[in-house]
Amino acid sequence: MASRTIFNPTKCFPPHPLLSRHLSTTTFSPARKICPLLEIVPIDGRGFGTIATQEIKPYTLIFSESPVGIAQYNPLDRYQEQVSIAAAHSAMSFGQKAGFDSLHEGVRPFSTKEMRIWNANCFMYDSVGSNSTSAVFLDMSRINHSCIPNAEYDANFSKNRMVLFSTQRIRAGEEVTINYGHEYMLKAAEERNAHLRYIYGFTCTCKACVDPSFKSLSDKRRRMLKEDFYCGMHDHSTAPDFSAKALGIDEPSSMKPGSLTQYIDAGFSDGINIFRPGTIQLMRRSLKLKFDEGLGGESFLSAAFTYASTALIIMHKRMRDRKSRLPVDPLTDLQRCMQLLLVSERLMREIKPREDKGMRKMREKKENVMGMWNSVILEEMTVAECRETLAKILSKEPDPFSGSSAYRA
Ligand SMILES: [Zn+2]
Numbered sequence: 237m238a239s240r241t242i243f244n245p246t247k248c249f250p251p252h253p254l255l256s257r258h259l260s261t262t263t264f265s266p267a268r269k270i271c272p273l274l275e276i277v278p279i280d281g282r283g284f285g286t287i288a289t290q291e292i293k294p295y296t297l298i299f300s301e302s303p304v305g306i307a308q309y310n311p312l313d314r315y316q317e318q319v320s321i322a323a324a325h326s327a328m329s330f331g332q333k334a335g336f337d338s339l340h341e342g343v344r345p346f347s348t349k350e351m352r353i354w355n356a357n358c359f360m361y362d363s364v365g366s367n368s369t370s371a372v373f374l375d376m377s378r379i380n381h382s383c384i385p386n387a388e389y390d391a392n393f394s395k396n397r398m399v400l401f402s403t404q405r406i407r408a409g410e411e412v413t414i415n416y417g418h419e420y421m422l423k424a425a426e427e428r429n430a431h432l433r434y435i436y437g438f439t440c441t442c443k444a445c446v447d448p449s450f451k452s453l454s455d456k457r458r459r460m461l462k463e464d465f466y467c468g469m470h471d472h473s474t475a476p477d478f479s480a481k482a483l484g485i486d487e488p489s490s491m492k493p494g495s496l497t498q499y500i501d502a503g504f505s506d507g508i509n510i511f512r513p514g515t516i517q518l519m520r521r522s523l524k525l526k527f528d529e530g531l532g533g534e535s536f537l538s539a540a541f542t543y544a545s546t547a548l549i550i551m552h553k554r555m556r557d558r559k560s561r562l563p564v565d566p567l568t569d570l571q572r573c574m575q576l577l578l579v580s581e582r583l584m585r586e587i588k589p590r591e592d593k594g595m596r597k598m599r600e601k602k603e604n605v606m607g608m609w610n611s612v613i614l615e616e617m618t619v620a621e622c623r624e625t626l627a628k629i630l631s632k633e634p635d636p637f638s639g640s641s642a643y644r645a
Contacts (some may be wrong), residue, residue, distance in 0.1 A: 269289065376389065
């Protein structure tokens with residue numbers, strides 16, 4: 237006869253909050269070590285957070301986790317979203333529900349507790365066509381926000397897991413933080429915090445929000461980048477052509493900040509017809525902001541790679557066709573783009589040592605572009621040299637943020 241596990245609430249971890257009222261032994265706390273590098277601990281004034289248990293090198297895979305639930309993401313139809321979230325919640329096991337219910341509830345006036353917890357903790361997960369999904373993770377959701385984070389997350393769909401990478405060196409005992417949304421990249425501190433308070437109910441206390449001199453520099457950079465992009469959107473004559481028309485978008489004024497990143501990405505990756513003098517300056521500003529303020533990681537490397545390869549293809553096409561001149565200062569731009577191409581691909585291989593489809597495409601593209609320019613491929617560059625080169629490209633050269641916005645007359 238098969239043995240049957242007898243349910244014992246004192247052994248249920250984490251205990252359900254309703255049960256815990258009847259148990260005099262414990263008060264539920266998520267505090268524990270969740271992997272060799274990371275521990276969940278109470279943080280003064282911020283509920284719980286995650287602390288590095290030992291020093292973590294840049295671009296290290298810290299932790300990965302499967303979602304406890306996946307639901308439709310649809311801010312335009314909250315009822316449909318609510319139905320989907322309720323279904324995801326009811327499919328959770330008893331222990332998962334207890335973990336979910338213990339997460340921060342947020343401050344938005346949604347009608348159900350599940351909706352409030354879900355929307356305060358979910359990550360955008362997958363997007364196929366117009367169908368987007370969001371997912372909640374019991375441990376990953378404990379990671380706090382910083383506008384200058386030291387880690388970044390990304391979904392690995394083939395394994396149905398969310399992965400967390402360091403984007404810089406993290407000391408033992410330091411809090412590991414992520415940026416809660418790409419939309420914060422182009423917002424100044426006051427604007428970011430108004431949004432964070434509305435969505436999550438907290439005010440950020442990172443260096444870019446509270447240190448007066450760092451905050452003023454950071455605000456200036458983010459505003460300047462935003463100006464550049466908006467200038468491009470409104471078809472300024474010397475700006476890269478990010479116009480709504482070029483991208484097949486009808487109403488530029490209806491664009492929300494959240495979709496600005498998609499807009500930027502579309503602008504760069506669609507390439508050929510939209511590259512104009514000034515694009516490289518825009519790329520450099522965007523990358524330097526990410527590099528200096530910790531908004532790095534996999535998305536940073538892949539953006540660097542896309543920008544560099546796109547610029548190299550366009551420069552080559554222009555030379556070959558002799559239809560137009562190369563951008564101003566072509567040799568420096570060419571050299572800078574080639575370094576960026578090589579360094580970003582090399583560091584990406586550190587993050588993803590096993591070649592998947594995306595990495596194979598990246599390698600093939602790199603080989604094509606380098607072959608196109610008949611250049612020496614610096615395969616033997618070490619990771620340390622790559623990081624040094626990246627730092628040089630982005631830090632030691634004249635500050636791309638000095639002077640006024642690139643596209644203002
Ligand atoms: Zn902040």
